[in-house]
Amino acid sequence: MNKLMLSCLKATELMERKQLRPLSFMENMQLHLHTTVCSGCRNYLKQTALINKLLDKNFNSLKETDTTNLEEKILSKCV
Ligand SMILES: [Zn+2]
Numbered sequence: 001m002n003k004l005m006l007s008c009l010k011a012t013e014l015m016e017r018k019q020l021r022p023l024s025f026m027e028n029m030q031l032h033l034h035t036t037v038c039s040g041c042r043n044y045l046k047q048t049a050l051i052n053k054l055l056d057k058n059f060n061s062l063k064e065t066d067t068t069n070l071e072e073k074i075l076s077k078c079v
Pocket of ligand 1: 041
């Protein structure tokens, strides 16, 4: 098998890893080549990007919510 051509399993693994740390030049090349020819992985990439965007948005809005009152209520119920 061509060294540059990844399997779909390896391609999705790289996509997940890319969220955690930057990929090497070679990994980026392989992933780019794979998503150019594989529509299934292109869709996967689009979906993970959307999911991550939505998660980020929701987590950020949670951070902005003032929970001081809630914390005091919970603490007042504790013995
Ligand atoms: Zn694929």
